[in-house]
Amino acid sequence: MAFPTRTTSAPARRPRAAPLVSALVLALTLTACGEGAGGATAPGEAPDTETGSTVPADPVGTTVPPSASGASSPGRTIPPASTTPPTAPxxxxxxxxxxxxxxxxxxxxxxxxxxxxxxxxxxxxxxxxxxxxxxxxxxxxxxxxxxxxxxxxxxxxxxxxxxxxxxxxxxxxxxxxxxxxxxxxxxxxxxxxxxxxxxxxxxxxxxxxxxxxxxxxxxxxxxxxxxxxxxxxxxxxTPAVLVESPMIGDTIGSPVRVWGTANTFEAAFGLRIVDAADRTAAQVHGMASSGSGTRGTFDLTVPFRTARGGPGELTATWDSAEDGRLVATAEVPVTLRR
Structure with a gap:
């Protein structure tokens, strides 16, 4: 059985919209580029003053140095590294x-x-x-x-x-x-x-x-x-016993505060004050807060007696761990006041 043949006409073709879409995409692209150059800086970044792009914030506030090869990153110019050490104004x-x-x-x-x-x-x-x-x-x-x-x-x-x-x-x-x-x-x-x-x-x-x-x-x-x-x-x-005070040339009266640091065997040391005639005005033993390889601190008040004022010397000593002999480690010329 033969079927009749149906004839249909093709629908009318719509005008192509590709040029309009392309123009819209191009406009959006240009708009996005403009925001990237002049928009807000992301948190944790500092603006690159050369181009307006952003670079990681420098933790010490110095100029970001160029790469090891000397080439700048694409799209921006990095100024040469400053030769001035970082300062805090x-x-x-x-x-x-x-x-x-x-x-x-x-x-x-x-x-x-x-x-x-x-x-x-x-x-x-x-x-x-x-x-x-x-x-x-x-x-x-x-x-x-x-x-x-x-x-x-x-x-x-x-x-x-x-x-x-x-x-x-x-x-x-x-x-x-x-x-x-x-x-x-x-x-x-x-x-x-x-x-x-x-x-x-x-x-x-x-x-x-x-x-x-x-x-x-x-x-x-x-x-x-x-x-x-x-x-x-x-x-x-650093001397085994570093006397920070008194210092060379100081005039001292009794009692005198003697402080400093020490790194001696078992943290022990001695202090001796003599006058111009080498007569002992004071002799004491002290202990630092640590010793035997670890430097510790000390702060002593030392009374002394002298027959007359004038030139004198404060000497710090310690006992050698090797042979027990007394080692003079600091000699501080001072003026004694009666």
Missing amino acids: ATTQPTAPPAGGKQVRVAVYFLHGERVSPAPRSVTAPATAAGALRALLAGPNGFERGHERTTAIPAGTELRSLAVRDGVATVDLSGRYDDGGGALSMRARLAQVVYTATRFPSVTSVRFALDGKPVRHFGGEGVDLTRPVGRADFEDL
């Missing part, structure tokens, strides 16, 4: 002595033999840490040199800047600081600066820079300075 101290102001007593650290030894100085507040470092760079005075105090810091070294942030002092010195000297001299001059800076409670360690450039390895011996260094890094240049 709120705690940056001026390197020039301020006019007027209150005089404050500080300590600077020279060398007695091959060990650090404090000496008193007066500096003008409020830039006391910078003042102490300038006084250190000036070297020991005649009285101190006469009692064998020396310095490993080259003459002519200048303090360029000092900034303290989170307990770390960034000390920028002139290039003279690394002139000459062997391994011992290089470590000794570092220890002098570290001890002087860390005498202040706000400073626990030191970073070094020379002529504005951070120092990672110091001197021909390549002393490692890739991290901040503190007093513990120079234990070999």
